[in-house]
Amino acid sequence: MRHVDPAIMIDMIEQRASKSERESYEQHLTDCRRCAAEYDSWWTFLSGLCPSSLTDAPTKLINECIAIYRKPEPLPSRFQRASLLFDSFLQPLAVAGLRGTPAESRQVVLHTQVFDVHVKVSGKESDRRIMAQLLPLQPDTIVDGAQIQLHIPGCPAQVTRSNELGQFTFSGVPNGPLSFFIELPSSGSIIQFSVQGG
Ligand SMILES: [Zn+2]
Secondary structure (H helix, E strand, C coil), rough: CCCCCCHHHHHHHHCCCCCHHHHHHHHHHHHHHHHHHHHHHHHHHHHHHHHHHHHHHHHHHHHHHHHHEEEECCCCCCCCECCCEHHHHHHHHHHHCCCCCCCCCEEEEECCHHHHHHHEEEEECCCEEEEEEEEECCCCCCCCEEEEEEECCCCCEEEEECCCCCCCEEEEEEECCCEEEEEEEECCCCEEEEEECC
C-alpha cells in the first residue's frame, strides 16, 4: 500500500474521512512508522492552530459556530490543496540534461486556486535550500507577507514570510518530505502542498 497522503491525514484529524477510508488508513498508520510520525506531526500542528484562531479571529469563529447550528454538516476545511504542474524529478533525464539543470537542483511548480508556486530545492540532502515564489493568478491578489510554514516529519516547523514579490526562502532544511502551509494575509484559508521523496 502507498503511504498515506497528507491531505487524507488532515481529513482524518478533522474527522471528514468516511468510516471505511478511516479504517483502511488506520491500518496503514499502525504498520508504517513513517506515516505514523507524519500523522503525529499533523495532529500536533492542527491542534496548535485552534488557539491562534481564537485569538486572531473571534468574530469569524463565532460566525462559524452559528453556521454549525444552521446546517449540521462538517465545517468546510480551511485547507485547500495544490495540484502539481511540473516536477523536474519526474522528467526524463534527457530533458533535465537539455535544460542544463544538474540533479542537485529540483524544480517543482504547483497550482492552487489563488496562485501558482514555483519551488526550487537545492543543496545536500540534509542541508537543503528552498527558494520559492508565489505567482498570483489575479493581479489584485497580494502575496506580500504571506505566512509560510514548512513541516518535515520529526523536525520543528520553520516559519517565514514572503516579500512583496511573493518570494521566500528556507535554508538548512533537513531530509524528508516537505509539507508547506501558506496563508495569505487577505484570506483565512490555508493552502497546503507537499513535495515528496526528495
Ligand atoms: Zn506509510
